[in-house]
Amino acid sequence: MSTAGSPRHLIVMGVSGSGKSTVAAGLQQRLGWPFAEGDDFHPPANVAKMSAGTPLRDEDRWPWLRALAGWIAEHDARGESTVMTCSALRRVYRDVLRRGSPGVYFVHLVGEQALLQERMGGREGHYMPLTLLQSQLGTLEPLAPDEAGLVCDVSRAPEEITAEVLAHLDLPARA
Template sequence: MNPTVVVMGVSGVGKTTVARLLAERLGLPYAEADDFHPPANIARMSAGIPLDDADRRPWLEAIGAWLHQRREDGTGGVVTCSALKRRYRDTLRAACPDAWFLHLAGSHDLVADRIDHRTGHFMPASLLDSQYATLEPLTADERGGVLDVGPTPDRLVDSAIRLLALPTPAGTSGNPVNGDIA
């Protein structure tokens, strides 16, 4: 069965770039989490207003439904989603229990610089602090891995593919690497 992968992290870490490349390299369907937001959520974020959990619930459920369908179809897939809190990831796992999370992590300064230099995105740099404050990193019992975003996107995808290919010994968490490897 093809994997279902959620590329997660705060805004500006390169989720879209890495997820698109990963999906292309693995020959999997790709989806951008931002496309699942209702217009009201985009308006809030564009105005610099952080979303609350009530705003996020239908968005997370829609992403979970996409993952579930890819699993049911056997196609697998790669989707971006900030998935900053454990309970958000739990919502996605409820829809797709074998989802694997790739957490792209970077220093606040690096990510803020990236946000300051990108164009055409609704997420303002002013919300970055709230995202870092909200972030709950993957724990040992969650399937996934963490990559530092310093390397190029191609190197990150190489590292992600290696992480996905690692066998999970019986009786372990399914989280072969929960640290920086790139």
């Protein structure tokens, strides 16, 4: 991870339904750092594929991941820490994101498949269909021991997860 005083970039990762957006919003609110919803960086063709229930292929993901790394790099160059959501399912995807800054740190949200399905089934207005959850779970590569990150169980309240991340990283929440 980054050295003391240099920007930190928290990427809240996990499969669909894990609560990435909720936890990231809690972190952003508590820290006051710039926030990016990774899904907003997908080109229309990717959104159309996922909406139709077609899993993305790596060639679909590379430009998207490079755009996210670029956003991180822009903020890092300004000395700004950030919070971002991104599924970041495979290590090679996380490697691309780490190119944005040495201060990238992953918050991996994990949960039982039944809970994830329940959450996805209750969502409105999201393009990711429940049918793609199994594909994401099959693609998911958990954080390796040499990757800067924290694994958090999503069966707990988002506020508890946010507090755990802040405490683990010794990050002061703004008043």
